[in-house]
Amino acid sequence: MQAYDLPDAFGHFGQFGGSFVAETLVEALDELKEMYDKFKDDPEFLAEFHHDLKHFVGRPSPIYYAERLTNKIGGAKIFLKREDLNHTGAHKVNNTVGQALLAKRMGKPRVIAETGAGQHGVATATIAARLGLECVVYMGSEDIKRQSPNVYRMKLLGAKVVPVESGSKTLKDALNEALRDWVTNVSDTFYIIGTVAGPHPYPMMVRDFNSVVGKECRTQMPDLVGGQPDAILACVGGGSNAMGIFYPYIDDKSVRLIGVEAAGHGIETGMHAAPLTANSPIGILHGNRTYLMQNDEGQIIDTHSVSAGLDYPGVGPEHAWLKDSGRAEYVAVTDDEALKAFHNLCLIEGIIPALESSHALAYAEKLAATMPKDKIILVNLSGRGDKDINTVAKLAGLTL
C-alpha cells in the first residue's frame, strides 16, 4: 500500500489538476470517473488488461544494461527500460489498451485521440483495430509533416487522421480539436487522452495504466543488480512515460526521480518546451491547472522542440506537484544534446531511440559522468526512433 495518495476526489494534486471544462463535458467526465472507479480494481478487468499487455503488447519489457555506453562515459551504470520494444514502439500503448478496454465496457463504439509524434495515435489506432472500434485521430498539420511514417501507419490500421490547422498546428491544437469533437459526439465517443494531462480523471487514469512500467522495474532491478536504482530518468512533454515509471517509486525516497524536458534551442532563447525548468507561471489549459508557457495576458505561446512528442506548452499536473514538493527534479536538454545522444545510442548500443527518449538519454550521459561507477541510473527508453529518421536525416541535410 502506498502512502502517497494523490489526487484527491476532484483530481487535485495540491493546487494543480482539477477539472476545467465546458459544461457539456461534465457529465461525460463524471461517467468516466464512475466507470474507472468501478473497474480499476476489478479482477476481471485487470486480468483482461494484463492479458493484453502480455500477449498483444509483449510485456514485460526487458531492462537492458547499456554497458558500452556506460564504459564510454566512465561513471554510473546506465540501464534502459526497453519500452521501445513494445508493440507499436513506445510506452503509449499501455494506456491505450487500458482506456480502450474501458471504452468497450462503457459501450462506446467510437474512440478519438490527439497525437503529437504520432505514437499515441498509432497506439490508439492499433487497439481500436484490435477491438473493432471506429477511430479518429487529430494531429497538427505541422506534426503530420514531421511524422509522416506514423500518419500512414495510422491509416493502414483503419484510423481517420484529421489534420488540425488552428493555432500552432501542433499537439496542443490537436488536443483542442479532439475536445471539440468529444463535446459534439459525447454520447457515443470515448476520448483516449495520451498523456497525464486533461481534466480529472485523465491524469490519474493515464498514470495508473502506464505505471505497469515502474512496477515491472521494481521487480526487475533487484534481479539484475540486487536493489533499486539510484536515479530514474524520463523525458517529459505531457509526462506520461515519466509518471508511469516514477509513480511506483514516489514513496521510495532513496531513488532520485528526474524528469527531462525539451530545452529546444535553449531555455534562454524562449524557443523551448520546458515549462517546469523555465519556471513558467501557473495557468489553466486542457482542463487542468499546471505550469504553462504563456504570455502575461494568459495567451499560450508557441513551443519548440525537435521532438514532436515533447512539443507541448504545459505539463501533467502531477509533475507540477512533484516539482513543488521537491520529490522530483526537472532539468532540460537542448535539441542538439538530444540529437547527440540519439546518435550515440545508435552507434554504441545498436538501438535507435525516439527523439523524445533521447532527451532522457542525453541527461543520463551528463549525470552518469558525475556519479561513481557503483551507482545505477535507470532511463525510461520510452520509444523507438524509426518514426524520427526523416527528421534526423533532414537535420543532417539528407532526403530519404
Added chain:
Amino acid sequence: MSKIQSTFAQLKSENKKALIPFITAGDPHPDMTVSMLHALVDYGADMIELGIPFSDPMADGPVIQRASERALANNVGIKKTIKLVKQFRENNTKTPIILMGYANPIEAIGIDNFVNLIKDADVDGVVTVDYPPEESKEFVSLLRKNDIDSIFLISPTTEDTRIKLITSQASGFLYYVSLKGVTGSSNIDIKQVAERVMNIKKYSDLPVAVGFGVRDSETAKQVALISDAVVIGSRIVLEVESSSQENILVNIKKLMDEIKKAIS
C-alpha cells in the same frame, strides 16, 4: 438590481424577448470594436456579449476561433478588451455588456485585478466557459461582492442535480447551450431545447438565454418562443469575417433587422 436584471424585467413587462449578439473584441480591428458595439445597440441589441480573445478556445467552432486569431494578431487580449468596454461606456451607460472567455487569461492577470478592472469599466456579467461551479467559487463570490453577474452555461447533458448546483451560483441569467457541440454548430432540435428550458425553469426564476446553434431568423423565432433571450454569435462573426471593412456594419444591420423582426 443589476443592469442585466432590470433589462430583463423591462422586456418582460413589454412581453418581449432579449436579443444578445456576440462579437469578439478586436475583430476585425480594435479601432472598430467600439463603433460595432454602438451599432449593435442601434440595431436592436438588448445586451451584448463580447468575446475575450484566447489562443486556445476549446469550446468554439472554426468561425469564432478565426475571430480570436484575428484579434490576437491585432494584439487584443484581455486588458485591451476591458479598455474597449470602458471606451464604449463613454457614450453608453445603459446596455449590459457581458464578457465571455476562458479561465486562463483571467487567472493570468489575477482574478482580483480582473474584477477591479471590469468593475471600473462597468461590465455587467461574465461567462467563463471552462470555469465550472466547483472550480470557480472564489471567483464567483468576488463577482457577487462587486455586483457583477456570474453567468453559467447549462448544456443538454447537464443533469438535474447539477442544474441545482449551477443555479445556486448563477445570477443575471442562465445560458442554455442548445446543442452538444461547439459554437456555430449546425441545426438545433427546437422541441428538445423547449423541454430542457422548461426543465431548467423548474429550478430557477432566472431568465434563460439560448445560444450556440442559432443560425437564422427562423431558428431565432422558434427559440424566442420558448426562452427569454436569443444569443447570436457565430452568425454575426461570420458577417464580420466575410464582409469588406466598409460593408461590415451594413451586413450586420441586415442580419440584426431580420432577427429582431423574427423574435418580436
